[in-house]
Amino acid sequence: xxxxxxxxxxxxxxxxxxxxxxxxxxxxxxxxxxxxxxxxxxxxxxxxxxxxxxxxxxxxxxxxxxxxxxxxxxxxxxxxxxxxxxxxxxxxxxxxxxxxxxxxxxxxxxxxxxxxxxxxxxxxxxxxxxxxxxxxxxxxxxxxxxxxxxxxxxxxxxxxxxxxxxxxxxxxxxxxxxxxxxxxxxxxxxxxxxxxxxxxxxxxxxxxxxxxxxxxxxxxxxxxxxxxxxxxxxxxxxxxxxxxxxxxxxxxxxxxxxxxxxxxxxxxxxx
Amino acid sequence: xxxxxxxxxxxxxxxxxxxxxxxxxxxxxxxxxxxxxxxxxxxxxxxxxxxxxxxxxxxxxxxxxxxxxxxxxxxxxxxxxxxxxxxxxxxxxxxxxxxxxxxxxxxxxxxxxxxxxxxxxxxxxxxxxxxxxxxxxxxxxxxxxxxxxxxxxxxxxxxxxxxxxxxxxxxxxxxxxxxxxxxxxxxxxxxxxxxxxxxxxxxxxxxxxxxxxxxxxxxxxxxxxxxxxxxxxxxxxxxxxxxxxxxxxxxxxxxxxxxxxxxxxxxxxxxxxxxxxxxxxxxxxxxxxxxx
Numbered sequence: 001x002x003x004x005x006x007x008x009x010x011x012x013x014x015x016x017x018x019x020x021x022x023x024x025x026x027x028x029x030x031x032x033x034x035x036x037x038x039x040x041x042x043x044x045x046x047x048x049x050x051x052x053x054x055x056x057x058x059x060x061x062x063x064x065x066x067x068x069x070x071x072x073x074x075x076x077x078x079x080x081x082x083x084x085x086x087x088x089x090x091x092x093x094x095x096x097x098x099x100x101x102x103x104x105x106x107x108x109x110x111x112x113x114x115x116x117x118x119x120x121x122x123x124x125x126x127x128x129x130x131x132x133x134x135x136x137x138x139x140x141x142x143x144x145x146x147x148x149x150x151x152x153x154x155x156x157x158x159x160x161x162x163x164x165x166x167x168x169x170x171x172x173x174x175x176x177x178x179x180x181x182x183x184x185x186x187x188x189x190x191x192x193x194x195x196x197x198x199x200x201x202x203x204x205x206x207x208x209x210x211x212x213x214x215x216x217x218x219x220x221x222x223x224x225x226x227x228x229x230x231x232x233x234x235x236x237x238x239x240x241x242x243x244x245x246x247x248x249x250x251x252x253x254x255x256x257x258x259x260x261x262x263x264x265x266x267x268x269x270x271x
Numbered sequence: 272x273x274x275x276x277x278x279x280x281x282x283x284x285x286x287x288x289x290x291x292x293x294x295x296x297x298x299x300x301x302x303x304x305x306x307x308x309x310x311x312x313x314x315x316x317x318x319x320x321x322x323x324x325x326x327x328x329x330x331x332x333x334x335x336x337x338x339x340x341x342x343x344x345x346x347x348x349x350x351x352x353x354x355x356x357x358x359x360x361x362x363x364x365x366x367x368x369x370x371x372x373x374x375x376x377x378x379x380x381x382x383x384x385x386x387x388x389x390x391x392x393x394x395x396x397x398x399x400x401x402x403x404x405x406x407x408x409x410x411x412x413x414x415x416x417x418x419x420x421x422x423x424x425x426x427x428x429x430x431x432x433x434x435x436x437x438x439x440x441x442x443x444x445x446x447x448x449x450x451x452x453x454x455x456x457x458x459x460x461x462x463x464x465x466x467x468x469x470x471x472x473x474x475x476x477x478x479x480x481x482x483x484x485x486x487x488x489x490x491x492x493x494x495x496x497x498x499x500x501x502x503x504x505x506x507x508x509x510x511x512x513x514x515x516x517x518x519x520x521x522x523x524x525x526x527x528x529x530x531x532x533x534x535x536x537x538x539x540x541x542x543x544x545x546x547x548x549x550x551x552x553x554x555x556x557x558x559x560x561x562x563x
Binding site for chain 2: 004005008009011012015016018019020021022023025026029041042082083084086087089090091094095096099102105106108109111112113114115116117118119120121122123124126127139140142143144146147150175200203204205206207210211222225226229230236239240243246247250251254255258261262
């Protein structure tokens with residue numbers, strides 16, 4: 001190995017170490033006893049204990065928070081994908097008045113910060129009783145992730161060869177059949193990317209969750225974490241066990257689908 | 272074309288139009304209206320510019336704006352770190368794919384989670400200070416979270432740490448699309464690593480750097496709520512040292528129930544983000560043109 005390569009490895013190893021520090025710290029600390037953490041903040045756990053994980057799962061509503069987050073992710077992602085597929089198909093493949101402005105407006109909505117929409121929606125939701133309901137929050141999340149989905153799918157649908165459409169139409173297929181039987185199967189990579197990016201966005205969001213889901217029974221994982229960490233402020237190993245559990249689903253998804261994560265988050269950089 | 276088939280496209284886009292009209296259209300009209308009203312409950316009387324006067328004469332609003340602006344200082348650091356790491360990854364030394372997976376981890380972890388972890392790592396008697404004391408750098412062992420002089424910089428460290436991951440991946444994608452022949456030619460002419468980076472690679476990165484910078488400006492001005500909410504104990508603390516505009520709006524809406532005030536601040540934030548949409552689109556066009 002050349003000397004130059006050694007330096008490059010050194011820098012990249014250091015960057016990797018920094019990127020992993022919080023993950024390593026939370027795993028190692030979660031396995032320590034309170035007594036060990038009090039005297040030893042940096043070392044590895046000498047006698048790994050799983051009590052903190054048990055405590056988090058049994059004594060705090062972590063699992064029900066996770067279930068709530070899961071319901072929101074599923075609802076918002078499904079709603080948004082259906083809406084986006086229909087619209088992107090029309091924008092990519094049909095001629096109609098206002099098509100280009102619709103796409104331009106949709107794309108520019110990606111840059112509008114979510115906080116701007118909060119006030120009127122909160123006032124409206126308070127009046128019509130949608131605060132702390134799944135359907136109310138799902139609607140907002142679906143709206144926030146849809147502009148990017150439409151943008152990505154339109155770009156993708158345009159790359160489907162024209163001949164495929166024409167031959168399908170010769171065979172008498174209608175638009176809806178063409179969309180579901182030909183375009184969507186060909187768009188699997190784009191759909192997986194959207195699934196991943198949009199799930200991550202909804203799962204990780206804190207702002208909408210603490211404003212629109214205030215009821216204990218509807219609290220999401222991220223909103224729950226902000227309360228959980230305040231309550232157990234001085235019990236660092238217990239808090240870290242909670243963080244390990246909370247980050248596990250996304251880390252596992254990332255490791256299994258990292259190609260889609262990287263591609264999707266790059267494309268969705270605007271958010 | 273008959274009438275029925277002329278209607279078909281509109282049926283396909285109707286759900287989109289309805290959804291966007293509800294989540295974006297309705298609120299964007301109403302914040303302007305609310306910002307001129309004294310809203311109690313659902314509505315209230317027109318009061319002209321009083322909400323704006325109130326917001327603009329409040330010290331804590333200006334303090335919040337100042338903090339957002341100070342956080343912009345993170346961007347040069349993010350660009351430099353992202354450039355360094357992405358250029359090194361581009362050399363494709365052994366194991367570069369594994370490095371790539373690892374350096375992207377910060378962007379996958381949820382902000383609330385890493386904020387909770389970082390808060391413990393930077394605690395006054397936490398691991399960071401323990402290491403500093405062990406290195407006899409006691410003067411650097413600050414009260415990272417609890418001191419109002421330092422807390423905002425700690426938030427900035429966290430932002431740099433996480434948002435650089437995005438920069439690395441964006442820059443690397445651009446690098447992988449470069450014309451290799453040019454770089455090979457430079458190598459044959461005897462250009463060393465630094466000369467290749469400086470004169471061949473960097474000039475072709477301008478578009479993507481500009482794009483990433485604009486995206487980061489939007490993020491820092493309008494999407495740092497989760498960072499400060501956790502790090503600042505929900506109140507932008509200690510004191511008001513980590514208050515940002517988003518938290519100001521949140522407080523006005525939820526804690527003091529003044530939707531009019533919250534709307535006036537939202538309108539101003541919206542106008543800033545609209546002003547940034549044009550440079551964003553220009554930068555994206557240019558970045559895409561570079562790649563083509």
